[in-house]
Amino acid sequence: MANSNNPEPLPQRWAIILLAGVLAGALVLSLAGPLTGLGAAGATVLTLHKLIA
Secondary structure, eight states: OOOSSSOOOOOHHHHHHHHHHHHHHHHHHHHHOHHHHHHHHHHHHHHHHHHHO
16 A cells, blocks of 8 residues: 555556557657657557556
8 A cells, every 4th residue: 555655666567568668669769750759659658558458
């Protein structure tokens, strides 16, 4: 249980979703630029959230 001193830890599925978003964004950033990389990261996070949650 979370309290003011010890917040609730991030669930493992969110760690996986956010890591995949960062990796996808970094890959697309290196290939196509910053705006496209940001879009890829966002799309990856939203899609995995809908699929996993």
